[in-house]
Amino acid sequence: MATEAAVTARDVSKSFLMGRQKVPALKGVSLGVAAGTMTALIGPSGSGKSTLLHLIAGLESVDSGELSVLGRPVHTSGQAELAALRLREIGFVYQDFSLISDLTLIENVRLPLEGAGIARKQAHAAAGEAMARVGLSGLEDRFPAEVSGGQQQRASIARAIVGERKLVLADEPTGSLDSKTGIEIMEILAGLRDEGVTVVLSTHNPANLAYADETAELSDGSLVSLTERSSAGERS
Ligand SMILES: Nc1ncnc2c1ncn2[C@@H]1O[C@H](COP(=O)(O)OP(=O)(O)OP(=O)(O)O)[C@@H](O)[C@H]1O
Numbered sequence: 330m331a332t333e334a335a336v337t338a339r340d341v342s343k344s345f346l347m348g349r350q351k352v353p354a355l356k357g358v359s360l361g362v363a364a365g366t367m368t369a370l371i372g373p374s375g376s377g378k379s380t381l382l383h384l385i386a387g388l389e390s391v392d393s394g395e396l397s398v399l400g401r402p403v404h405t406s407g408q409a410e411l412a413a414l415r416l417r418e419i420g421f422v423y424q425d426f427s428l429i430s431d432l433t434l435i436e437n438v439r440l441p442l443e444g445a446g447i448a449r450k451q452a453h454a455a456a457g458e459a460m461a462r463v464g465l466s467g468l469e470d471r472f473p474a475e476v477s478g479g480q481q482q483r484a485s486i487a488r489a490i491v492g493e494r495k496l497v498l499a500d501e502p503t504g505s506l507d508s509k510t511g512i513e514i515m516e517i518l519a520g521l522r523d524e525g526v527t528v529v530l531s532t533h534n535p536a537n538l539a540y541a542d543e544t545a546e547l548s549d550g551s552l553v554s555l556t557e558r559s560s561a562g563e564r565s
Contacts, residue, residue, distance in 0.1 A: 387411030420489025
């Protein structure tokens with residue numbers, strides 16, 4: 330297994346202001362994610378899973394502590410640097426797929442590359458490759474409403490990996506899917522992990538943990554346990 334760190338959090342804290350009240354979302358979380366592994370974040374609703382994913386993605390800024398993502402110290406990075414990292418190197422998968430309804434699947438998948446200034450023809454070819462990797466060849470010109478929820482989530486994963494992104498963050502990627510389709514999505518994420526992509530996901534579904542190399546449990550903003558699963562590579 331690769332030992333290089335894709336994510337290193339040291340004593341990371343984050344609060345949100347609710348009116349005048351400060352709500353702590355993460356309290357001194359320290360966590361390492363090795364490159365090419367899958368880590369599952371678990372814990373009750375409100376325990377801080379989404380907040381941690383948003384900090385890693387650079388969608389929110391760290392209040393205190395150190396957070397390094399793909400070798401960059403994001404706790405000291407400016408907005409422009411974070412936006413560039415997000416656009417070029419990190420993919421985000423949402424529970425509700427978050428595809429643009431009036432764009433075709435391939436147009437959705439190539440969006441991050443176009444946003445990064447890559448020419449449309451090249452972006453289109455890379456998007457086709459990403460769609461093939463998640464089993465969507467032949468559905469490039471369908472609109473999101475013309476495919477199943479599982480296929481929409483595959484397209485969302487293709488958008489997250491397009492252009493050879495090495496870090497995929499997924500916030501409850503199977504939360505809107507039936508259990509069979511959820512398993513298909515976890516198989517795809519595990520397959521990407523086996524190809525060297527680092528995956529960090531949040532989940533409420535215990536069945537998903539069988540695919541993870543490591544499970545990090547949050548409770549009330551604190552990391553309360555870290556479980557390594559040596560059997561992650563031995564699924565049938
Ligand atoms: N933008 C925000 N503004 C105010 N409070 C927030 C914001 N985002 C998160 N919080 C608060 O931070 C805490 C952690 O929330 P977070 O969404 O990270 O939990 P979660 O574990 O992902 O929950 P769920 O499983 O329901 O998605 C909660 O108390 C939540 O209300």
